[in-house]
Amino acid sequence: MTATQKRIIINRLALAFSTLSAVIALAFLFWILAVLVMKGVDALNWNIFIYEGSPPGYEDSGLKHALIGQLILVGLATLIGVPLGIMAGTYLSEYGKSSNLAHVIRDISDIMMSAPSIVIGAFVYAIVVMPMGHFSAWAGAIALAIIMIPIILRTTDDMLQLVPGTLREAAFALGAPKYKVILDVVYRGAKAGILTGVLLGIARVAGETAPLLFTSFNDNFFTTDLNEAMPSLTVTMFNYAISPYDDWQQLGWAAAFILSMFILGLNILGRLILLAGKRK
Amino acid sequence: MASIIDIKEECALNVRDFEFTYKGASAPSLKKVTMPIAKNSVTALIGPSGCGKTTLLRSFNRMHDLYPGNTYNGEIEFEGRNILGAKEDLIHLRTKIGMIFQKPTAFPMSIFDNVAYGMRLQGIKNKTELNDRVEKALQDAALWKEVKDRLKNDANGLSGGQQQRLCIARAIAVEPEVLLFDEPTSALDPISTQGIEKLVIELKERVSIIIVTHNMQQAARVSDYTGFMYLGELIELGHTEELFVTPKEKLTQEYITGKFG
Ligand SMILES: Nc1ncnc2c1ncn2[C@@H]1O[C@H](COP(=O)(O)OP(=O)(O)OP(=O)(O)O)[C@@H](O)[C@H]1O
Numbered sequence: 001m002t003a004t005q006k007r008i009i010i011n012r013l014a015l016a017f018s019t020l021s022a023v024i025a026l027a028f029l030f031w032i033l034a035v036l037v038m039k040g041v042d043a044l045n046w047n048i049f050i051y052e053g054s055p056p057g058y059e060d061s062g063l064k065h066a067l068i069g070q071l072i073l074v075g076l077a078t079l080i081g082v083p084l085g086i087m088a089g090t091y092l093s094e095y096g097k098s099s100n101l102a103h104v105i106r107d108i109s110d111i112m113m114s115a116p117s118i119v120i121g122a123f124v125y126a127i128v129v130m131p132m133g134h135f136s137a138w139a140g141a142i143a144l145a146i147i148m149i150p151i152i153l154r155t156t157d158d159m160l161q162l163v164p165g166t167l168r169e170a171a172f173a174l175g176a177p178k179y180k181v182i183l184d185v186v187y188r189g190a191k192a193g194i195l196t197g198v199l200l201g202i203a204r205v206a207g208e209t210a211p212l213l214f215t216s217f218n219d220n221f222f223t224t225d226l227n228e229a230m231p232s233l234t235v236t237m238f239n240y241a242i243s244p245y246d247d248w249q250q251l252g253w254a255a256a257f258i259l260s261m262f263i264l265g266l267n268i269l270g271r272l273i274l275l276a277g278k279r280k
Numbered sequence: 281m282a283s284i285i286d287i288k289e290e291c292a293l294n295v296r297d298f299e300f301t302y303k304g305a306s307a308p309s310l311k312k313v314t315m316p317i318a319k320n321s322v323t324a325l326i327g328p329s330g331c332g333k334t335t336l337l338r339s340f341n342r343m344h345d346l347y348p349g350n351t352y353n354g355e356i357e358f359e360g361r362n363i364l365g366a367k368e369d370l371i372h373l374r375t376k377i378g379m380i381f382q383k384p385t386a387f388p389m390s391i392f393d394n395v396a397y398g399m400r401l402q403g404i405k406n407k408t409e410l411n412d413r414v415e416k417a418l419q420d421a422a423l424w425k426e427v428k429d430r431l432k433n434d435a436n437g438l439s440g441g442q443q444q445r446l447c448i449a450r451a452i453a454v455e456p457e458v459l460l461f462d463e464p465t466s467a468l469d470p471i472s473t474q475g476i477e478k479l480v481i482e483l484k485e486r487v488s489i490i491i492v493t494h495n496m497q498q499a500a501r502v503s504d505y506t507g508f509m510y511l512g513e514l515i516e517l518g519h520t521e522e523l524f525v526t527p528k529e530k531l532t533q534e535y536i537t538g539k540f541g
Pocket residue numbers: 302303305309327328329330331332333334335336
């Protein structure tokens with residue numbers, strides 16, 4: 001066998017092996033999705049959106065409390081996390097640039113991105129829940145916001161840096177003050193990218209369970225009081241899934257399905273916006 | 281020794297013993313440049329790559345100040361004051377001395393908003409005034425006919441040459457005294473280049489123009505005065521025909537006959 005023949009065979013083997021691996025990985029993914037869709041769609045009905053949680057065995061039990069709670073928690077986290085993330089990213093790209101402080105912030109933010117989310121939950125438990133003396137929606141939202149900030153900060157930083165320097169110079173050359181240059185020209189140029197970062201950040205925290213376990217906790221009751229413990233889809237799902245009751249498990253599947261579709265939707269939307277922005 | 285023509289007419293700018301050093305550089309990139317810039321005329325800056333043309337041009341609107349740590353020395357006189365002073369109002373200065381870049385720099389907004397941008401910065405909110413001045417600027421930049429039906433469209437949908445004329449419209453809309461062009465046609469096709477050159481000649485009735493170019497034919501076509509720079513020094517400044525036909529300096533002669541650069 002010549003060296004060339006040998007190389008061709010090795011090449012084919014490598015190709016076959018990596019294709020097989022990809023197929024196996026994808027097969028699991030589709031398996032999970034298929035089970036989720038089948039069980040989830042099965043469990044879906046209007047009652048889910050109308051009724052709150054109730055003890056196992058009741059006819060009229062639903063997920064309204066968890067759906068609304070989830071929206072409040074994620075919405076509040078977005079209100080806190082997005083402005084802070086975008087402002088911090090703007091500082092890095094437009095003011096800090098390659099200063100030592102900027103490098104330190106970037107490094108810390110990268111570390112935070114890979115920190116286990118339960119650690120963040122524990123942190124918020126210590127600084128918010130303990131002093132307040134009880135669980136609250138605020139605590140849950142703050143924990144989610146802390147997870148969200150590094151994601152938005154990094155994408156904002158990266159996307160702003162992609163805006164050509166000459167565009168900034170052109171605005172300065174017309175007599176624009178720096179804040180105007182950033183607001184009018186730089187943000188506009190990076191709009192699609194920043195929006196994508198925001199959506200991906202929201203999608204990321206929407207699926208979190210661990211940081212909510214001991215911050216917003218979980219009640220089976222509907223509430224909009226931000227100073228009270230607040231139910232969420234993820235923790236409700238967790239509680240229902242490990243329960244021995246058939247009807248609770250059904251609701252758990254429904255919750256999993258709704259949550260997955262929400263997150264999938266956010267991810268697809270984020271990517272579409274980025275694509276549309278690039279095509280221009 | 282440099283040979284600098286004595287300009288009899290009024291000057292828009294007067295550069296005297298000007299030195300510029302980039303942050304961290306061991307030697308200045310511009311050395312003792314003395315250069316009068318005649319009013320309502322076109323002055324071209326030529327010279328081999330790296331000789332300091334862009335550096336000099338960006339000193340006139342203090343663009344270098346965007347990046348801290350650079351040092352200016354000497355004097356650039358504009359409207360009776362030295363604009364290198366620490367108290368100079370850069371925002372005001374830049375509305376008086378506009379700049380057109382090598383690559384078109386259309387902002388990511390509509391054509392109308394691009395042209396109106398500088399005026400809005402100056403606080404002009406009146407709709408009719410904005411409309412009138414945007415139209416006038418676009419007409420002066422020879423772009424009005426092509427864009428009048430799509431003023432609301434994104435400016436990035438225009439061709440390169442159109443975008444460059446849009447940038448010119450945007451710059452003249454705020455009625456500056458001086459316009460700086462840094463190789464404005466090097467990214468454009470020959471037809472668009474012709475259009476820009478024609479514009480430059482028309483505009484000198486209202487503004488004083490300094491244009492950096494690598495194209496000596498272009499300098500000969502559009503400019504009244506030409507400055508030849510070499511290694512951070514202004515070697516010669518003269519009437520364009522004289523400089524190209526009978527240069528006074530040996531270096532200038534060698535450069536325009538293609539012996540180096
Ligand atoms: N940001 C900078 N920092 C340090 N040195 C610089 C910087 N920009 C330019 N220089 C140096 O200053 C000198 C003049 O550069 P400049 O860009 O003004 O040349 P130029 O005549 O415009 O050249 P070109 O024709 O290639 O555009 C060069 O030696 C260059 O290396």
